[in-house]
Amino acid sequence: MDIATLLKTMQDPMGIPFYPVVFQFLMVLTFALHIMFVNFTLGASFFALYGHIKGTGYWKQLSYSMARAVPVNVSMAMLLGVAPLLFVQVIYDPFWYASNLLSAAWVIGFILFMMIAYGFSYVFYLGRKKKSDGYLFFGAVSFGLFLLSGVVMHVLGYQLLQPEKWLGWFVRGGSVDASGMTLHSFQISRFAHFLVPSIAMGGIFMMLYAWYFRDRADMDKKYIEWMSTKGGQLAFAFTAIQALVGFWWLLSLPMEFNFFTNPFFLTATLLGIGLLALLYMAQKEPMKYTIPAAAGAFVTIFAMSYSREALRMTYLGKLGYSMFNYKMNMDLGSTALFISTFLMGLVIISYLLAVAYRSGRISGEYTATPIMERWGKISIGLLLAWIVVVAGLGIITTVKNYL
Amino acid sequence: MYPIWEVPSLTPGIVLALIATFHILPSHLSTSAMWFNVYVETKAYRENRPELLEFIKKYSLMILIFSYVFGSLSGVGIWYAATVASPRGISGLIHNYVWGWATEWVFFIIEVTGIFIYYYTLGKVDRKTHLKIGWIFAIAAWTTMIVIVGILAFMLSPGRWTATGRFFDGFFNQTYWPQLLMRTGLMFSIAATYAIVIATRLKNEEVRRFVTRSASVWGIAGLTIGGLLFFFYQKTLPESARTLISLLSTPGLKAGMLGSLGLMILYFIFAGMRPLAVRLVPAILAVFVLFTGIWSIERTREMIRKPYVIPEYMYSNQIIAKDIPSKKVAAETSIINEKGILNIYPFTPQGLRSLNEANMQEAGRLIALIECSSCHALNRKGLRPLPQMIKRLGIDANTPRQEGISTIDGILSGLGGYPYMPPFVGTDAEKKALAAYLYSISQGI
Numbered sequence: 001m002d003i004a005t006l007l008k009t010m011q012d013p014m015g016i017p018f019y020p021v022v023f024q025f026l027m028v029l030t031f032a033l034h035i036m037f038v039n040f041t042l043g044a045s046f047f048a049l050y051g052h053i054k055g056t057g058y059w060k061q062l063s064y065s066m067a068r069a070v071p072v073n074v075s076m077a078m079l080l081g082v083a084p085l086l087f088v089q090v091i092y093d094p095f096w097y098a099s100n101l102l103s104a105a106w107v108i109g110f111i112l113f114m115m116i117a118y119g120f121s122y123v124f125y126l127g128r129k130k131k132s133d134g135y136l137f138f139g140a141v142s143f144g145l146f147l148l149s150g151v152v153m154h155v156l157g158y159q160l161l162q163p164e165k166w167l168g169w170f171v172r173g174g175s176v177d178a179s180g181m182t183l184h185s186f187q188i189s190r191f192a193h194f195l196v197p198s199i200a201m202g203g204i205f206m207m208l209y210a211w212y213f214r215d216r217a218d219m220d221k222k223y224i225e226w227m228s229t230k231g232g233q234l235a236f237a238f239t240a241i242q243a244l245v246g247f248w249w250l251l252s253l254p255m256e257f258n259f260f261t262n263p264f265f266l267t268a269t270l271l272g273i274g275l276l277a278l279l280y281m282a283q284k285e286p287m288k289y290t291i292p293a294a295a296g297a298f299v300t301i302f303a304m305s306y307s308r309e310a311l312r313m314t315y316l317g318k319l320g321y322s323m324f325n326y327k328m329n330m331d332l333g334s335t336a337l338f339i340s341t342f343l344m345g346l347v348i349i350s351y352l353l354a355v356a357y358r359s360g361r362i363s364g365e366y367t368a369t370p371i372m373e374r375w376g377k378i379s380i381g382l383l384l385a386w387i388v389v390v391a392g393l394g395i396i397t398t399v400k401n402y403l
Numbered sequence: 404m405y406p407i408w409e410v411p412s413l414t415p416g417i418v419l420a421l422i423a424t425f426h427i428l429p430s431h432l433s434t435s436a437m438w439f440n441v442y443v444e445t446k447a448y449r450e451n452r453p454e455l456l457e458f459i460k461k462y463s464l465m466i467l468i469f470s471y472v473f474g475s476l477s478g479v480g481i482w483y484a485a486t487v488a489s490p491r492g493i494s495g496l497i498h499n500y501v502w503g504w505a506t507e508w509v510f511f512i513i514e515v516t517g518i519f520i521y522y523y524t525l526g527k528v529d530r531k532t533h534l535k536i537g538w539i540f541a542i543a544a545w546t547t548m549i550v551i552v553g554i555l556a557f558m559l560s561p562g563r564w565t566a567t568g569r570f571f572d573g574f575f576n577q578t579y580w581p582q583l584l585m586r587t588g589l590m591f592s593i594a595a596t597y598a599i600v601i602a603t604r605l606k607n608e609e610v611r612r613f614v615t616r617s618a619s620v621w622g623i624a625g626l627t628i629g630g631l632l633f634f635f636y637q638k639t640l641p642e643s644a645r646t647l648i649s650l651l652s653t654p655g656l657k658a659g660m661l662g663s664l665g666l667m668i669l670y671f672i673f674a675g676m677r678p679l680a681v682r683l684v685p686a687i688l689a690v691f692v693l694f695t696g697i698w699s700i701e702r703t704r705e706m707i708r709k710p711y712v713i714p715e716y717m718y719s720n721q722i723i724a725k726d727i728p729s730k731k732v733a734a735e736t737s738i739i740n741e742k743g744i745l746n747i748y749p750f751t752p753q754g755l756r757s758l759n760e761a762n763m764q765e766a767g768r769l770i771a772l773i774e775c776s777s778c779h780a781l782n783r784k785g786l787r788p789l790p791q792m793i794k795r796l797g798i799d800a801n802t803p804r805q806e807g808i809s810t811i812d813g814i815l816s817g818l819g820g821y822p823y824m825p826p827f828v829g830t831d832a833e834k835k836a837l838a839a840y841l842y843s844i845s846q847g848i
Contacts, residue, residue, distance in 0.1 A: 006749055010404070012491075013723070013732040014498035017570070023501075071472070072519065078475050079515050085482060086504055089497050097405045097490035104408035104487035108418060111480040118472055170406045171752040175765050178409035178772055180487065329730050334502035334570035338509075345509035348539060349516055355536065356520045359528045366524075368532045376535040383542040390549060397575040401563045 003163060004320025010094035015327035018335045020091050024309065024323065027087035032305040034084055035194075036201065036298060037077035042150070043202015044069045045121065045143045052128075052139055058226045065209060065227070066202075067125040067139070073205075074118055074146075091323040095160035095316070102159060102169050103152075104180030110152045117145035154191050155183045161315040189249040196245050197301075200238035204297050206231025211290040218363045225287070232286030235293065236279040243272060257314050264310035268303035275300045337390075344386060348379040404721070404748050405490045407772045412785035415488035416777055420705070422480040427697050428690070429474030433514065434548050435594035436466045437521075437541035439621060443614065444537060448530050454607050456525065458614050462601045463522045471518055489777060491721035492712035499564075499573065500554050507550040513543040545587070552583045558713060559704060560641050565715045568729030581636035585629050589697070592625030592667065594618075596693050599674055600686040612678045619675030623668060630664055633700075641714075644707040646822060651706050659699030663692050709823035718825035720774045736828050744829040748773055758832045767840025770833055774825075781844065793845035800846055807845075811838035 016023065044066040051063025088096050100107050120142035127135040162185060169184045170176055210228035213219045246269070253259050275296045282289030313322070354375070359366035368376070408415050440462055447455035485493040497504070517540035524533060553574035557564065562576025595618035602614040637645070670689050674681050712719045716727060723735040738747065745751045745766060755766045771781055771789065780788045796814065798807045815834050819826030827834055
């Protein structure tokens with residue numbers, strides 16, 4: 001059987017319930033959000049550690065601020081990681097599953113690494129409250145394991161691009177190796193392309209942190225300003241380094257891909273250059289440029305994520321696979337359920353974030369304005385309406401099928 | 404079909420079960436805890452008892468760290484474990500229920516942002532707003548149950564889905580409502596059990612008394628409703644599942660379900676009568692007693708799905724058992740019987756595609772990995788170990804090879820007759836290779 005036919009037969013025979021391009025879009029969008037928080041986590045975790053080791057002045061204070069931010073960022077990264085994990089299994093199931101199974105023990109290891117890293121990041125943060133020294137061990141192990149988790153995900157994402165090698169990885173000397181103990185393929189330039197932006201995004205995160213607390217009376221103004229400036233410098237320097245890493249990675253791609261002419265890649269590159277220019281301008285007054293810089297960084301990440309997807313399509317297209325040909329068993333009912341829930345979710349999540357934003361900006365107690373109050377009521381009303389509609393649908397289905 | 408992961412002694416299924424079992428503790432807390440929280444918070448404001456907020460603060464922190472740190476991670480862990488244990492099984496579910504999971508994910512975001520904001524804004528926003536956040540969290544958390552129970556129910560009894568292939572026909576099947584209502588009842592007793600743990604750590608005795616007494620009422624009510632609905636749920640199970648309960652349910656599992664129910668009711672009565680007498684260690688032990696009960700229910704639910712991973716569609720070894728015409732899906736059994744499993748399986752080493760005396764052993768091992776290893780360990784010690792099972796057939800070192808192989812071959816031919824076993828699929832030569840392999844691993848024990 002040739003590889004294109006093989007890959008086609010490995011697709012799930014159930015097909016997919018809606019157009020593949022929609023799943024692809026959702027996958028890329030949620031991946032971009034996910035990887036942004038992954039970058040924040042690694043960046044914050046790194047600065048928490050670095051500041052702790054430096055141990056003096058603002059760096060020490062920064063270590064504390066960043067350590068505090070790590071658990072929240074991990075939570076967000078995980079939360080947002082669930083969606084691309086789901087969607088990749090919808091349109092790239094043959095690749096994702098094969099890659100996972102070939103390194104299955106590491107897949108389970110990933111969960112353990114994350115649990116320990118997460119737990120230790122809390123110990124690192126809470127422990128130092130009581131005692132200023134020590135606890136370096138927890139911070140260092142936590143950072144190390146976050147990094148190792150990144151390595152595992154990188155390998156899974158890279159192995160899946162190489163179906164022609166799967167059989168060779170699975171079979172050793174004529175018999176199968178079902179231990180799942182090996183990570184088979186690692187590309188250093190691709191991994192660096194994920195690692196360097198973590199420091200740059202860590203810088204952006206510092207800018208955001210400083211910007212958010214800029215008017216709080218109980219915060220040290222000088223420290224906040226220092227954090228914003230330092231964050232801006234780091235973001236600029238590491239975005240510049242990232243541009244170089246980008247070239248290195250581009251050169252390491254198979255030449256026949258001609259990937260440098262890919263429109264998605266070109267768009268992402270232009271946006272990256274734009275971001276670099278923006279960060280350069282931001283050096284004088286970083287506080288003022290915080291929101292444009294953060295927004296610019298996200299747009300660049302989103303374009304990079306699309307470019308990563310375009311690269312995946314190129315790799316797999318060479319083998320005759322296209323997720324656009326996925327068999328479809330249209331299910332409009334469940335599609336409508338998701339879309340309406342998603343829109344409703346936006347209203348509710350925005351309300352929650354608005355409360356958090358407004359209350360965090362002041363040091364006393366926040367009292368909701370009438371609009372906020374109504375927004376809260378609407379949010380609860382929407383949730384109740386959702387339950388009524390779904391339960392109604394359930395009752396109708398039950399009556400129709402069983403009574 | 405995919406590469407296989409063999410976990411020595413255990414099976415990938417048990418790795419999945421271990422993670423899923425752990426996940427019960429934080430996930431059930433997350434769906435129920437905020438209901439108790441908003442109840443206490445409302446009391447605190449209405450009756451002007453600010454001291455009750457000490458409980459809210461501690462209980463919320465536990466939800467945040469335990470449910471949304473370890474709960475989220477073990478939840479993702481279930482996905483990964485299911486991926487490596489049964490990729491085609493999880494794929495089959497996802498390709499039917501992707502929008503269900505995506506919908507649940509939206510509520511999950513509301514929950515996570517909700518709990519962080521609820522915890523960090525206590526005392527920093529006005530009371531009404533804080534309560535609103537609590538309500539949003541509580542409702543959204545329960546909504547995730549509305550969604551996930553549909554998928555769990557589908558995995559137990561796909562209902563009319565086998566005929567129509569439609570999302571909601573599989574979702575709202577005959578076991579949906581009993582499961583949803585039973586789990587809803589039980590979740591209040593779970594919130595109560597955890598609340599008592601937190602209550603033992605409170606400094607203010609009056610608050611401690613109030614929380615423990617309220618929790619006792621919630622606990623008894625939840626267990627009574629959940630317990631009664633459990634019998635309703637059993638009644639709605641498909642015939643095959645009920646047969647399997649009588650065949651497979653061990654005394655341990657039955658004792659786990661009924662014993663923990665009885666113990667928990669006694670515990671809640673005691674806590675209601677002498678709230679200050681409950682200490683931390685017994686309160687934590689109560690969590691484990693409750694956990695034993697839930698674990699027994701979940702294990703039984705997993706067991707009565709056999710021989711399928713998705714009933715009426717896919718066997719536990721991930722081979723498609725039946726046609727689903729509405730989805731244009733054809734069973735794989737006959738084509739595998741005709742062409743051979745080693746020819747259909749994409750990851751067969753080149754040398755094993757055609758069988759001969761020399762490669763028989765290796766081919767047999769690969770067939771065992773494909774068709775047996777998701778439930779049976781291939782080594783002597785472990786879960787449902789094949790060597791021991793062969794030995795139980797009376798085959799040992801004294802049995803001549805040919806005789807042993809032909810006995811095993813006979814058993815393999817009749818596998819489909821057992822209500823909980825998938826049939827052997829493949830050619831006669833492959834069956835013989837598997838029999839030869841099974842004979843060889845049973846020697847010397």
